[in-house]
Amino acid sequence: MKPASKSHIGILGESPAIQTVIRQIEQVAPTDISVLLQGESGVGKDVTAKAIHSLSLRKDGPLVIVNCGAIPEGIIESELFGHEKGAFTGAHEARMGYFEKANGGTIFLDEIGDTPKNVQVKLLRVLETGDFFRVGSSKASQSDVRVIAASHRDLWSMVKEGSFREDLYYRLDTVKIKLPALRERAEDILPLFRTFASEFAAKYDSSFRGFTQDAEELLLSYRWPGNIRELKNVAEQLIVLEKSQTVDKERLQKYLKGRQHLGSTDHLPSVHSYDSGQDAYGQQSQTGRGEHSSEFQFLLKAMLDVRTEIADLKRMMGNWFMGTWNQSQPSYTPALPPPQSHPIDPNDLTSHLRTPETPYPSTDQDSIDPESVSSDNSNGSFEESKPISNPMELLRSADWKEGEFPSLESLERTVIEQALETFEGNRRKASTALGISERTLYRKIDQYGLDS
Numbered sequence: 001m002k003p004a005s006k007s008h009i010g011i012l013g014e015s016p017a018i019q020t021v022i023r024q025i026e027q028v029a030p031t032d033i034s035v036l037l038q039g040e041s042g043v044g045k046d047v048t049a050k051a052i053h054s055l056s057l058r059k060d061g062p063l064v065i066v067n068c069g070a071i072p073e074g075i076i077e078s079e080l081f082g083h084e085k086g087a088f089t090g091a092h093e094a095r096m097g098y099f100e101k102a103n104g105g106t107i108f109l110d111e112i113g114d115t116p117k118n119v120q121v122k123l124l125r126v127l128e129t130g131d132f133f134r135v136g137s138s139k140a141s142q143s144d145v146r147v148i149a150a151s152h153r154d155l156w157s158m159v160k161e162g163s164f165r166e167d168l169y170y171r172l173d174t175v176k177i178k179l180p181a182l183r184e185r186a187e188d189i190l191p192l193f194r195t196f197a198s199e200f201a202a203k204y205d206s207s208f209r210g211f212t213q214d215a216e217e218l219l220l221s222y223r224w225p226g227n228i229r230e231l232k233n234v235a236e237q238l239i240v241l242e243k244s245q246t247v248d249k250e251r252l253q254k255y256l257k258g259r260q261h262l263g264s265t266d267h268l269p270s271v272h273s274y275d276s277g278q279d280a281y282g283q284q285s286q287t288g289r290g291e292h293s294s295e296f297q298f299l300l301k302a303m304l305d306v307r308t309e310i311a312d313l314k315r316m317m318g319n320w321f322m323g324t325w326n327q328s329q330p331s332y333t334p335a336l337p338p339p340q341s342h343p344i345d346p347n348d349l350t351s352h353l354r355t356p357e358t359p360y361p362s363t364d365q366d367s368i369d370p371e372s373v374s375s376d377n378s379n380g381s382f383e384e385s386k387p388i389s390n391p392m393e394l395l396r397s398a399d400w401k402e403g404e405f406p407s408l409e410s411l412e413r414t415v416i417e418q419a420l421e422t423f424e425g426n427r428r429k430a431s432t433a434l435g436i437s438e439r440t441l442y443r444k445i446d447q448y449g450l451d452s
Helices: 016-028 045-055 076-081 117-129 155-161 166-172 186-203 213-221 227-241 249-256 290-322 391-397 408-422 427-434 438-447
Strands: 035-038 063-067 106-110 131-133 140-142 146-151 175-178
Touching (some): 016 045, 016 175, 035 045, 045 063, 045 106, 045 146, 076 117, 117 131, 155 166, 186 213, 186 227, 213 249, 227 249, 408 427, 408 438, 427 438
Parallel strands (some): 035 146, 035 175, 063 106, 106 146
Antiparallel strands (some): 131 140
16 A cells, blocks of 8 residues: 655545546636635645645735635625724724735635625625725725635535625536545545555654555545545544554444434445445345446435435424424325335335335424423523523414424514514524524525525
8 A cells, every 4th residue: 555646736646536626727827817725624625725835826815714604704804804993893904815915816705605605795896896995984995815615515506595696606617526436536545544544654753554454444444524624633542542554344433433423324335335236235146147237326325315314304304393283283295214224126126115104103302391491501691591482382273284294484584583582682592592603593594595
């Protein structure tokens, strides 16, 4: 197992997927064009932004990295564009924003999808003209920057949902570079791990004797939901805690455990790790259909898990909102059970469906007492606790026919309206009572047109 080769721009890997990314970087870097990086969390969007900057004509200028998702909504405008003295409470002196600090260089806006809509308008202006206003100032300032943006979310889906401005999306999406997930570049996993292990062994004055065959197979079959960040973290733990040990499958599993959550697809093995004649769990196929059976088993397992996850979400929201509805009404919609630990027989799919006669068992984890939902806040910022009115009363008062289930969207809109009415429009108290962030509540209010 050789260490991963590092390109001249500092990106590790030799897989076709990562080589495509390197070629795209080399093409766009010398220009001043805006770049949008798309990829899951942990795939190396910040490393890619640094690589683009290092090959650009602005490489001698500053590179300012901004994590938009980590900045509170109330101060993000000030952080990006600066403020004047006295612009707000605590503004004891004028302050430069990130766009001013990046003048002549590059600004990397990570998780740009988390920026509020009022800030998105100002981002569009500075991207198009270079003009912006400090908070508390009526004088326009100028900044000459190259913008690289990134998001782990699908911005176009956010545009369709109404949470991201369409004009800003088109301005950012001039060139899009899709960064592959680690499971999509499996040939890089072992070399990357060797590289990280060597670095940490030198750092901690330790040694690494390598993996057994079954441990290597586990590394390749694991889906790495945290991508390179997770791989690097596991490598560091093994070097520190399993010093000078040959790592076998059982020892490796200790560090992957807890990242494989029931109800998500993270625990599914990678597609390319199977041989024909084996099912989605690595066992010999009993159907006699070889590779096609293996693919069918894998796809079926994925569909069952996704369906289960959706069913769990519906049930959790229903228990919270409708209280004892499930005790008084029959189960109408068949749902699927949690993922099975054994292969699924494609000829006997009916055994995996829940019928009205075999409803889902109620658990303490899934059941939430609706009377306990209130505006009580652990930090003591609210002086009174005012619970939302009885969910069953709310359900009966709504304009829904008896025996019919309302859509989740209708339920969500109704409960948000009720929370806002209960707290007389106080959005902070309403968001606390609903158990969501204030930013999410603002987005939902905008989505359902509840501003009035």
